[in-house]
Amino acid sequence: xxxxxxxxxxxxxxxxxxxxxxxxxxxxxxxxxxxxxxxxxxxxxxxxxxxxxxxxxxxxxxxxxxxxxxxxxxxxxxxxxxxxxxxxxxxxxxxxxxxxxxxxxxxxxxxxxxxxxxxxxxxxxxxxxxxxxxxxxxxxxxxxxxxxxxxxxxxxxxxxxxxxxxxxxxxxxxxxxxxxxxxxxxxxxxxxxxxxxxxxxxxxxxxxxxxxxxxxxxxxxxxxxxxxxxxxxxxxxxxxxxxxxxxxxxxxxxxxxxxxxxxxxxxxxxxxxxxxxxxxxxxxxxxxxxxxxxxxxxxxxxxxxxxxxxxxxxxxxxxxxxxxxxxxxxxxxxxxxxxxxx
Amino acid sequence: xxxxxxxxxxxxxxxxxxxxxxxxxxxxxxxxxxxxxxxxxxxxxxxxxxxxxxxxxxxxxxxxxxxxxxxxxxxxxxxxxxxxxxxxxxxxxxxxxxxxxxxxxxxxxxxxxxxxxxxxxxxxxxxxxxxxxxxxxxxxxxxxxxxxxxxxxxxxxxxxxxxxxxxxxxxxxxxxxxxxxxxxxxxxxxxxxxxxxxxxxxxxxxxxxxxxxxxxxxxxxxxxxxxxxxxxxxxxxxxxxxxxxxxxxxxxxxxxxxxxxxxxxxxxxxxxxxxxxxxxxxxxxxxxxxxxxxxxxxxxxxxxxxxxxxxxxxxxxxxxxxxxxxxxxxxxxxxxxxxxxxxxxxx
Numbered sequence: 241x242x243x244x245x246x247x248x249x250x251x252x253x254x255x256x257x258x259x260x261x262x263x264x265x266x267x268x269x270x271x272x273x274x275x276x277x278x279x280x281x282x283x284x285x286x287x288x289x290x291x292x293x294x295x296x297x298x299x300x301x302x303x304x305x306x307x308x309x310x311x312x313x314x315x316x317x318x319x320x321x322x323x324x325x326x327x328x329x330x331x332x333x334x335x336x337x338x339x340x341x342x343x344x345x346x347x348x349x350x351x352x353x354x355x356x357x358x359x360x361x362x363x364x365x366x367x368x369x370x371x372x373x374x375x376x377x378x379x380x381x382x383x384x385x386x387x388x389x390x391x392x393x394x395x396x397x398x399x400x401x402x403x404x405x406x407x408x409x410x411x412x413x414x415x416x417x418x419x420x421x422x423x424x425x426x427x428x429x430x431x432x433x434x435x436x437x438x439x440x441x442x443x444x445x446x447x448x449x450x451x452x453x454x455x456x457x458x459x460x461x462x463x464x465x466x467x468x469x470x471x472x473x474x475x476x477x478x479x480x481x482x483x484x485x486x487x488x489x490x491x492x493x494x495x496x497x498x499x500x501x502x503x504x505x506x507x508x509x510x511x512x513x514x515x516x517x518x519x520x521x522x523x524x525x526x527x528x529x530x531x532x533x534x535x536x537x538x539x540x541x542x543x544x545x546x547x548x549x550x551x552x553x554x555x556x557x558x559x560x561x562x563x564x565x566x567x568x569x570x571x572x573x574x575x576x577x578x579x580x581x582x
Numbered sequence: 583x584x585x586x587x588x589x590x591x592x593x594x595x596x597x598x599x600x601x602x603x604x605x606x607x608x609x610x611x612x613x614x615x616x617x618x619x620x621x622x623x624x625x626x627x628x629x630x631x632x633x634x635x636x637x638x639x640x641x642x643x644x645x646x647x648x649x650x651x652x653x654x655x656x657x658x659x660x661x662x663x664x665x666x667x668x669x670x671x672x673x674x675x676x677x678x679x680x681x682x683x684x685x686x687x688x689x690x691x692x693x694x695x696x697x698x699x700x701x702x703x704x705x706x707x708x709x710x711x712x713x714x715x716x717x718x719x720x721x722x723x724x725x726x727x728x729x730x731x732x733x734x735x736x737x738x739x740x741x742x743x744x745x746x747x748x749x750x751x752x753x754x755x756x757x758x759x760x761x762x763x764x765x766x767x768x769x770x771x772x773x774x775x776x777x778x779x780x781x782x783x784x785x786x787x788x789x790x791x792x793x794x795x796x797x798x799x800x801x802x803x804x805x806x807x808x809x810x811x812x813x814x815x816x817x818x819x820x821x822x823x824x825x826x827x828x829x830x831x832x833x834x835x836x837x838x839x840x841x842x843x844x845x846x847x848x849x850x851x852x853x854x855x856x857x858x859x860x861x862x863x864x865x866x867x868x869x870x871x872x873x874x875x876x877x878x879x880x881x882x883x884x885x886x887x888x889x890x891x892x893x894x895x896x897x898x899x900x901x902x903x904x905x906x907x908x909x910x911x912x913x914x915x916x917x918x919x920x921x922x923x924x925x926x927x928x929x
């Protein structure tokens with residue numbers, strides 16, 4: 241294998257070229273005007289929603305409500321970071337919700353809880369990452385379609401979670417875990433800080449490291465990336481592992497919030513996560529996207545839920561509105577994009 | 583070479599230790615063993631062994647604590663009788679599969695069927711088919727569309743549950759005209775949720791009170807936490823809150839704790855062991871829960887046995903088991919919690 245690959249120096253040079261070719265407007269998209277036009281639809285949607293909130297409910301614009309919104313966005317927010325990487329790398333991960341269920345159940349069994357908070361964290365992160373790596377291994381080295389592999393994991397992981405928990409809600413007695421959701425640092429809830437840290441780490445990884453540039457290259461054109469000397473299969477494996485790790489972190493956060501682990505945790509999170517990533521401007525075909533957009537996407541959905549409950553409105557109307565917002569945001573985005581290119 | 587092997591050895595060893603530690607972490611055994619609760623054999627003639635019968639049992643797949651307890655109770659109760667062969671079929675959440683499973687039990691010619699249908703309306707035909715084939719059906723909780731499909735129906739009282747919760751809260755808040763009363767419902771599309779809410783509303787109206795904030799969750803703790811955290815923002819000051827389900831109540835309580843709120847009283851629903859322990863400890867807003875006990879599965883098995891053996895209920899004058907039994911929804915508070923702990927179920 242080594243004798244076919246070009247020497248390391250050469251490889252790095254070619255790779256840099258191919259990455260540059262795959263994303264010519266990298267710097268512009270990151271900092272310049274194009275980045276903002278891409279997110280314009282979401283910013284407008286958020287602004288409209290906030291305006292509606294301020295006009296209809298007096299408690300909307302309070303600090304405590306805004307922190308609640310951020311807290312409610314935190315779990316799904318962490319999941320979408322991993323999802324953004326996977327989708328940008330040209331893949332899809334349908335298993336995120338089930339991985340959260342599995343990690344939350346595995347890390348809250350009576351046996352795991354006996355090891356305290358450390359045991360819960362270790363177990364959740366390991367289970368999430370390993371399950372993600374299994375996804376990645378089957379997709380990259382088993383040459384199976386990502387949609388199918390992660391669909392199988394969606395079913396299988398939830399099944400395993402049901403098996404372990406015997407389909408019962410496992411109440412968490414470890415105070416250090418439960419307190420995560422109740423405590424704040426400098427007035428900001430710890431869960432929100434964790435989400436912001438994950439987003440920041442993701443942003444650095446995506447925009448400032450070779451790993452990030454390779455993700456863009458692999459998602460943009462896997463064949464070109466391979467010819468440029470990127471180990472596409474290894475990279476794909478790592479992307480799914482990363483998504484699994486994010487699910488592990490999210491599982492602990494969700495467990496802390498609900499004071500319990502259950503096989504029903506994280507139901508339909510894959511749809512919420514994919515929706516947020518897509519309306520955030522990431523191409524479903526891979527190769528382009530931003531974490532800022534993803535964050536805005538998550539916020540739009542969380543603010544809608546908050547607004548509806550504050551206004552005492554029923555769930556069906558909420559779902560109709562969410563569907564309409566997805567379409568509206570994507571339409572606005574397309575218009576913004578074509579305006580930017582012409 | 584040796585160094586390489588060493589490193590691999592360490593990696594491999596680490597992986598093996600990690601994997602076995604993780605595998606050990608799937609255990610849910612509590613030290614001290616399992617207690618059997620929610621089952622009972624009657625004293626007197628009805629408790630003595632009679633003619634041997636086979637009871638077929640079909641119910642939905644457990645997706646939360648209550649259904650899990652139904653399954654467990656039915657099996658445990660059947661085990662208490664030496665004259666009963668218990669014949670359960672694989673639980674499923676698919677209506678077609680449940681119909682197929684009940685077909686199998688009919689073909690197997692079991693003496694009596696106990697069925698908790700996924701959907702009473704959709705399984706009415708198969709209930710009738712069993713009755714037509716001469717197999718008495720004990721319809722558990724979710725009711726069939728026609729009495730022709732069951733010999734006896736036994737189930738909880740969803741409307742009554744709402745009434746119990748509303749009455750408890752009404753008594754506490756009597757005379758407080760502008761009281762803020764919140765409701766965290768379960769899955770909103772289910773008839774049982776609508777009945778519970780109606781009962782709650784009707785009971786409150788007797789005291790001149792009404793529900794001011796209502797949200798719906800999914801019967802799961804994580805959904806309970808999500809909607810409640812928003813609800814607490816919508817209502818900066820609450821007087822009372824009723825949560826329909828103790829499973830989602832774990833999350834509701836978590837949200838209340840996270841928001842640092844305790845100015846109101848909370849009432850739960852169903853009667854899980856966990857909720858009862860919280861009520862007993864009396865250090866959260868949860869002061870009461872209204873029962874919808876899965877012990878009804880145990881009672882259904884007992885009724886099925888009596889029907890199969892053509893006996894009546896010993897305290898009643900009639901020679902037959904009644905056609906319909908609606909269980910009352912009890913209100914559990916700190917005062918009477920000890921008496922109900924044995925009927926609690928693990929959420």
